[in-house]
Amino acid sequence: MQTAIEELEGRLNAQREIMVSLFAALLRDGKIDDIDQLAEEISPHNGEEDPGLEPSRAFAVEGATAREMRSIVEAAKARAQAFSRG
Numbered sequence: 001m002q003t004a005i006e007e008l009e010g011r012l013n014a015q016r017e018i019m020v021s022l023f024a025a026l027l028r029d030g031k032i033d034d035i036d037q038l039a040e041e042i043s044p045h046n047g048e049e050d051p052g053l054e055p056s057r058a059f060a061v062e063g064a065t066a067r068e069m070r071s072i073v074e075a076a077k078a079r080a081q082a083f084s085r086g
Contacts (some may be wrong), residue, residue: 016072023076028083035073 002010028031 018071020075024079027080
């Protein structure tokens with residue numbers, strides 16, 4: 001029997017995989033020119049962060065979000081490149 005954490009992890013992994021596949025297809029088909037800009041546009045800049053009552057936790061979540069966005073973008077670029085070679 002799966003725990004709630006395993007269920008959540010599975011769902012997040014599936015969503016990530018779909019996003020990587022979608023972005024890779026868009027890159028491969030020339031529908032996106034600069035996918036690196038996508039992650040930059042979504043991440044807060046120049047003090048736009050609102051850490052709320054627990055700044056350390058809020059910044060930790062913000063950092064994890066930024067890392068995951070970069071990871072998705074890099075995976076999509078690698079997948080698109082692999083498809084274009086094959």
